[in-house]
Each structure stands twice: as C-alpha cells, then as structure tokens.
Amino acid sequence: MFDTHCHLDKLFDHFQSNNLKINFTSSSIPQILKDSSHYYLSVSTSVSDWQAVLDISSRFEQVYAALGLHPWFVTTDSLTTIDQLHNLLSSNQVHAIGEIGLDFSYEYKNNAQNQLEAFSKQLTIARKSDLPVSMHLVKSHNEALHELKKIPVNGVVHGLGTSVEMAQHYVDLGLKIGVNGVVVRENAARYQQLVKYFGLEHIVLETDYPNVKLPGLITSQLEDINIVANTVASLLNTSIEDVIMSTDHNAKQIFNPG
Structure with missing residues (x-):
C-alpha cells in the first residue's frame, strides 16, 4: 500500500540530534519499513526536519521525500527560508512539496497573511x-x-x-482527497460521506503518522493504514484488493515513484 502522508522523521527522533544526519541502527528501523511492498510519502513541516526527511528517503528506496513549510510553523522570518527549497530540489531527489497549506482556525488565524504568502510561494x-x-x-x-x-x-x-460541495471544487481541479484514520471513527459521518460520494477514483490513503490515532488506541502505527483500507472497502461495499489497487494507482500517478 501507498501511505501518501506520514511524518517518518518522528520514527527516528531518538536517533537524531541537532539536525544532524540520522544514525540508522538495526534497532531503530521498524519492521514495516523493511517491507518493500509498502510505499510512503514522508512529509516535512519546517526547515528543521527537511534534512531528516531527505536522510530517510535516501536510506529506504520506497520512501519518497516531500519538503515544505506547514502553515502552523510559518513566521515572518521563516518565509525567507522557503528560498532554500530551490537549492535542495536541485541537489536531492524530492517527489513533492509538502506539507504546505493554510489553517485559519482560531489558534492560527492571526497569522493568515504570512500563511498566504508562504502557500503562494510554495505552490x-x-x-x-x-x-x-x-x-x-x-x-x-x-x-x-x-x-x-x-x-x-x-x-x-x-x-x-x-x-461534499466544497470537496467537489478540489476534485474539479484534479486534486485527490487523502483519507486517514478519521474515517474509522463512529462520529465521522461527514468524512465517511466524502468517501462514499467520491469513491475510489478520487481518493488516496494515508496515516498522517503519528498525528492520527485510531479509536481506542493510545498511539499511531504505520500499520494503521490496513484498517483505513478495510474501512474504505466496507463503506464502498468493495474488496480490500480493489481499494489497494485503486488508491495505489492514484498515488503513483500523482507522486510518480521510481
């Protein structure tokens, strides 16, 4: 399966310091990352984790690097660091720009103008x-x-x-919808409705590891994507094989691994 949004640098926090290269040891590598049948887009959120994401991508051939500045971490000063992306893109294999965006919820709305500038620059x-x-x-x-x-x-x-109406605008622009563990929650009716309405043609799977935890669990795992896929199969009354085949196809069309 293709996990199109996860923060793999968080797996190696204990093996990294001062933004230096990660010291990969046999004990630090999760078993699932040793399985070449899984693919990952490892996204970053700030300049401080760009190198870690690049290190992990260079270590595992099925991990694809995404470099970006998350809206939560945009400041007036950090806007200038976006220019560093050009140099990194020219000297490293990067498959996407991310995690980027806008977040105008109460806690972050006062930084809306900086967010808009960063979003536009990264687009x-x-x-x-x-x-x-x-x-x-x-x-x-x-x-x-x-x-x-x-x-x-x-x-x-x-x-x-x-x-659905708002999501349709994104789909009309050719974008896909990322579906993660939220779809498993009993109170996620609107989220589940998006899956039912748009179907396999317009979705990809993700864990957003380690940020999204499945109901009743204390921690998030990369393996959670299996439960996400099974839930999607149930919502669409189709087989897990169809879910995996279709969402993997969508992801590979976008991120073009290989």
Whole structure:
C-alpha cells in the first residue's frame, strides 16, 4: 500500500540530534519499513526536519521525500527560508512539496497573511519544478481555492474534512482527497460521506503518522493504514484488493515513484 502522508522523521527522533544526519541502527528501523511492498510519502513541516526527511528517503528506496513549510510553523522570518527549497530540489531527489497549506482556525488565524504568502510561494515552486503537493487546509477553503486556481498544481488535500460541495471544487481541479484514520471513527459521518460520494477514483490513503490515532488506541502505527483500507472497502461495499489497487494507482500517478 501507498501511505501518501506520514511524518517518518518522528520514527527516528531518538536517533537524531541537532539536525544532524540520522544514525540508522538495526534497532531503530521498524519492521514495516523493511517491507518493500509498502510505499510512503514522508512529509516535512519546517526547515528543521527537511534534512531528516531527505536522510530517510535516501536510506529506504520506497520512501519518497516531500519538503515544505506547514502553515502552523510559518513566521515572518521563516518565509525567507522557503528560498532554500530551490537549492535542495536541485541537489536531492524530492517527489513533492509538502506539507504546505493554510489553517485559519482560531489558534492560527492571526497569522493568515504570512500563511498566504508562504502557500503562494510554495505552490509556485511546485509549479515551476513540476512537483505535486501535499496540503493541509483547514477553515481556509475559499482562500486556498483562489490560490490553487491562480497556480494550478497536482496533488492531495490530506485529511480533508469538509462538505461534499466544497470537496467537489478540489476534485474539479484534479486534486485527490487523502483519507486517514478519521474515517474509522463512529462520529465521522461527514468524512465517511466524502468517501462514499467520491469513491475510489478520487481518493488516496494515508496515516498522517503519528498525528492520527485510531479509536481506542493510545498511539499511531504505520500499520494503521490496513484498517483505513478495510474501512474504505466496507463503506464502498468493495474488496480490500480493489481499494489497494485503486488508491495505489492514484498515488503513483500523482507522486510518480521510481
């Protein structure tokens, strides 16, 4: 399966310090990462984890690096660091720009202008570099759609939790919807409705490891994607094999591994 949105650098926090290269030891490598039948888009959130994401991608051939500045971590100062992306893209194998986006929920809305500037800059980099994006978009859909129509890109709106009508605007732009462990929750009716309405053609699977935990569990695991896939199969009354085949195809069309 293809996990299109996870933070694999968090797996190795204990084996990394001061933004130095990760010291990969046999004890630090999860078994699932040794299974070459799984693919991952390892996204970053700030400049401080870009090198870790690149290290992991270079260590595991089925892990694809995404570099970006998450809206939560955008500051006036960090806007200048976006320019570093150009150098990293030219000297490293990067498959996407992400995790980027806009978040205008109460805690982050006061930084809306900086977020918009960072989002626009990173969309432009993705467009010029012919790279897809992985986006975090919360309470900012009108603004996000405005930018995406000005700077069209390929990619995924990860963990999208909105109305069918709003989601349709993203689908009309050719973007996919990332479905994660939220779909397993009993109170996620609107999220489940998106899966039922758009079907396998317009979705990809993700864990958002370690941020999304399945109901009743204390921690998140990369293996949780199996439960996500089974839940999608149940919602669509189809086989798990069809879910895996279709979502993997969608993901590979976007992120072009290999």
